[in-house]
Amino acid sequence: MDYDLILGRYGEIALKSPRVRRKFESQLIHNIKSAFKTEAHIREGRIFIHPADFKEALDKLTKIFGIISFSPVIAMKTDKKVISTKLREYVEKLNSEGLFDEKKSFAIRCKRTGAHNFTSQELAAYAGSIVQDKIGAPVDLTKPDIEIFLEVRGGKTYLFHEIIPGPGGLPIGTSGKVVSLLSGGIDSAVATYLIMKRGCKILALHFDTHPYTSKKTRIKIKKLADKLKEYSPGVEFELLTIEYGEYLDYCISKAPRNLTCILCKFGMYHIAEKIANEKKALAIVDGNSIGQVASQTLHNILATRYSVKIPILSPLIGFDKIEIENLAKRIGTYKISTSPNGACTAAPPHPATKISPQKLLKIKQSLDLDPKLEKIMETKTKY
Numbered sequence: 001m002d003y004d005l006i007l008g009r010y011g012e013i014a015l016k017s018p019r020v021r022r023k024f025e026s027q028l029i030h031n032i033k034s035a036f037k038t039e040a041h042i043r044e045g046r047i048f049i050h051p052a053d054f055k056e057a058l059d060k061l062t063k064i065f066g067i068i069s070f071s072p073v074i075a076m077k078t079d080k081k082v083i084s085t086k087l088r089e090y091v092e093k094l095n096s097e098g099l100f101d102e103k104k105s106f107a108i109r110c111k112r113t114g115a116h117n118f119t120s121q122e123l124a125a126y127a128g129s130i131v132q133d134k135i136g137a138p139v140d141l142t143k144p145d146i147e148i149f150l151e152v153r154g155g156k157t158y159l160f161h162e163i164i165p166g167p168g169g170l171p172i173g174t175s176g177k178v179v180s181l182l183s184g185g186i187d188s189a190v191a192t193y194l195i196m197k198r199g200c201k202i203l204a205l206h207f208d209t210h211p212y213t214s215k216k217t218r219i220k221i222k223k224l225a226d227k228l229k230e231y232s233p234g235v236e237f238e239l240l241t242i243e244y245g246e247y248l249d250y251c252i253s254k255a256p257r258n259l260t261c262i263l264c265k266f267g268m269y270h271i272a273e274k275i276a277n278e279k280k281a282l283a284i285v286d287g288n289s290i291g292q293v294a295s296q297t298l299h300n301i302l303a304t305r306y307s308v309k310i311p312i313l314s315p316l317i318g319f320d321k322i323e324i325e326n327l328a329k330r331i332g333t334y335k336i337s338t339s340p341n342g343a344c345t346a347a348p349p350h351p352a353t354k355i356s357p358q359k360l361l362k363i364k365q366s367l368d369l370d371p372k373l374e375k376i377m378e379t380k381t382k383y
């Protein structure tokens with residue numbers, strides 16, 4: 001099918017005040033134009049996209065936050081004769097592409113804004129008779145095999161049969177920056193995605209726990225960052241790594257062994273907060289989900305975050321593992337996250353599940369962790 005343009009729809013942006021809406025719309029257009037070569041503008045709540053390459057555009061639009069759906073369309077003058085000709089050509093094309101024939105039921109869905117000398121229902125009935133005449137297919141308004149849409153907007157009418165879902169959310173770049181803790185596992189990649197979906201710019205932070213994890217983890221992190229970057233057109237996606245093995249060595253040798261995971265998380269939040277302050281990020285993000293593993297009991301979550309002053313957001317906090325996995329598969333991170341590279345060998349056989357913030361602070365002081373963490377900060381590398 002030779003389409004004229006793509007008609008995009010957005011959701012939540014429409015609920016904003018006019019000033020905020022203009023800002024969000026302009027970020028959305030910037031992001032679309034950064035994702036692929038196109039002319040694009042917004043008018044009366046619709047995005048009009050004129051790409052150089054339709055195939056590429058249809059693929060990339062599924063990854064642009066803020067868009068709830070989009071349709072490749074044929075555009076024409078709002079004139080019954082023109083609509084009749086274009087509709088005939090359109091269904092003939094659908095028929096020749098094997099998408100429509102006399103055995104498939106259909107429905108015409110008509111939407112209209114502006115003043116016309118016909119109602120939406122009249123236009124739908126008129127279009128329905130044209131399609132029946134051309135293809136000989138039966139009408140079924142309840143559960144049709146194919147829907148054909150006519151969207152009449154003043155003097156222009158748009159014809160299409162597909163409404164492709166977009167990712168929804170808010171345009172990336174409209175909600176400030178966060179430091180997202182990216183481990184290489186399934187959860188933190190999904191958590192990062194969900195926070196991007198709310199418009200946040202990402203500074204991904206990975207703690208390289210080599211020799212307790214394989215060196216291959218770095219490759220995995222790079223691949224995950226590249227995959228997540230696909231959802232961030234037009235907005236920088238930074239990746240920083242910290243060499244964390246030495247800190248873990250220290251914790252393992254100096255603190256009770258069952259506290260290793262707790263001290264590990266504590267140190268990560270501590271460093272993440274410092275980096276957030278340095279890089280003007282407003283929050284930390286992690287992939288915690290209550291009770292999923294020993295370090296994610298409510299007690300441990302409270303204790304490990306106790307001294308951090310900026311918000312720590314955990315978008316997966318109420319998700320089940322299976323829900324997280326399904327989302328990871330949908331966004332394309334699952335395969336990368338599950339590629340084998342071995343478990344962390346620093347994890348103790350019986351990790352503590354209940355530590356009080358006071359006890360953790362005492363341990364931190366007795367081990368003099370602050371200078372250790374300061375030193376670790378110096379290993380920060382930009383990918």
Ligand SMILES: Nc1ncnc2c1ncn2[C@@H]1O[C@H](COP(=O)(O)OP(=O)(O)OP(=O)(O)O)[C@@H](O)[C@H]1O
Pocket residue numbers: 180181182183184185186187188189205206207208209268285286287288292293295296
């Ligand atoms: N090496 C790491 N670098 C950066 N962040 C990490 C690292 N390890 C853990 N985190 C952060 O802490 C969160 C909890 O990690 P934990 O190992 O307890 O759980 P997990 O279920 O294995 O998480 P994930 O699937 O994201 O690895 C992770 O989701 C991530 O945000």
